[in-house]
Amino acid sequence: MVLEGEIKARGRSITSLGAEESSVDVKTARSFWRAVERIQPGASISSGPAGRERTIVVVSGWVSETRILPDGRRQIFSFLLPGDVAAMTHASNIGNRGLVALTNVEIADAGALGGGEAGEGPGAWLTDASRRREERLFEQIVRIGRLSAKERVLNLLLELYDRLDAIGLVKESAFRIPLTQEVFADALGLSVVHINRTLQQLRREGMVTMGRGTVMLHDRQRLASFACYQAEIHHGGFDQSRRASAARSN
Amino acid sequence: MVLEGEIKARGRSITSLGAEESSVDVKTARSFWRAVERIQPGASISSGPAGRERTIVVVSGWVSETRILPDGRRQIFSFLLPGDVAAMTHASNIGNRGLVALTNVEIADAGALGGGEAGEGPGAWLTDASRRREERLFEQIVRIGRLSAKERVLNLLLELYDRLDAIGLVKESAFRIPLTQEVFADALGLSVVHINRTLQQLRREGMVTMGRGTVMLHDRQRLASFACYQAEIHHGGFDQSRRASAARSN
DNA sequence: CGAGACTTTGACCGTAGTCAATTTATGTGG
DNA sequence: CCACATAAATTGACTACGGTCAAAGTCTCG
Secondary structure, eight states, X not given: OOOOTTOOOXXXXXXXXXXXXXXXXXXXXXXXXXXXXXXXXXXXXOOOSTTOOEEEEXXXXXXXXXXXXXXXXXXXXXXXXXXXXXXXXXXXXXXXXXXXXXXXXXXXXXXXXXXXXXXXXXXXXXXHHHHHHHHHHHHHHHHHHHOOHHHHHHHHHHHHHHHHHHTTOOBTTEEEOOOOHHHHHHHHTOOHHHHHHXXXXXXXXTSEEEETTEEEESOHHXXXXXXXXXXXXXXXXXXXXXXXXXXXXX | OOOTHHHHTOOHHHHTTSGGGOHHHHHHHHHHOOOOEEEOTTOEEOOSSTTOOEEEEXXXXXXXXXXXXXXXXXXXXXXXXXXXXXXXXXGGGTTTOEEEESSOEEEXXXXXXXXXXXXXXXXXXXXXXXXXXXXHHHHHHHHHHHOOHHHHHHHHHHHHHHHXXXXXXXXXXXXXXXXXXXXXHHHHTOOHHHHHHHHHHHHHTTSEEEETTEEEESOHHHHHHHTTOOOOSOOOSTTGGGGGGGGOOO
């Protein structure tokens, strides 16, 4: 087995793998939203009172948007990182779609910020966030619909890189992901075993380095073209101040 | 998987399979929106002027929301039926996502109706429509992420049944779809050959009857449970008056 | 009839799934 | 600090679902 020792940064437990390490961004986030709720890893985020819609913002940690089929198969639709938004209907919580915390998570209620209408201010930001959210759903569809296992994994890693980078969670071109291979598998529509073998292959071929929840992508440009990844076009929002870090190349 | 050009060549036979036959609903639709544009089969719907966002409503016909990868692989994200809404950024048109007419199509601009804010009136209807649109993206992800070929096909057919029924396009529990097997394949993340074999199997097993663009599903209840299909929960909108037809069982 | 779009078939291949066992963390209580 | 329990990661053997290629058959329409 190949746990590349080249990586310096390290974390002890799952809770230290999430975003809560990044004091800077958590602070930034906290200055915008008061965290109204803390969620334990594995717990799901409840929708509001029956029938009422609830829009939440992730302040820190990772959340997965999940659906479990009657026969136990599971599909993860998307990952929510700090700054991401999700709307939940009560209905969407029942057998349909659930938000499950993958780490310790802090969320805030976005409802208070207004409905997300065009124009300036937090409302506009919300609109933008949900536009990008939808954009990611399309990427997800392409991934599982048309990409090979190798491409899927790379494509997802590239997306996570960009998103984490945008909120300042990429350090020395490495980032941490609190995802087990099983979570990966359920997000990419593959089996755990195959994910495992695919990751090994990617490591063997020197495309990525990963171990203990830390990932490093080598030659993102090449990987992007290999995995049909196209960086998001829309920018701005949650943490503009960190944008500078996007300049760092690999 | 196909290169764009192949789609266009012939549109005649296809046009007769579309929704434009249903005079009743087209009339209903026309009473709400003035059709501002007609699109030929195979043509794509252009986004507005650069940078400007455009929200359109399909008045009649079928539209596919598509993405073509650099190497020619194609993924269809969703089908838009009469009454469905789609928002396009200029950016989303470039190498990202395109709306392509599958039949003769009439569209209207929804922008004039207001931004889709909470409350009553056309705005609320728009919000609802786009919520359901998003819901369908999730269904699509489950389909291609976790269902087998047989399940995928059935699941999609069941969704189309419900959507067409809701707008009065199901007659005697049969409906018409202007989709070639290739379009089906690109929507479901399968190859044409496999779609073909899957359809044959479904016919052999007596689950569906289909030919010449007409489809009939036998025992939808059973099929739904087999294909992990759950009917949409949200209702209302485009054509309330036709809801009665939902009562018809198989 | 001929052309092109679509569907269907057969042979063969390969990616990814399944099952089952093993190894490696990670964590816990004594 | 060790024994044990549990979650994750890994491996091997085997299967199968779905892809690819290439050819033939159908349908529609001009």
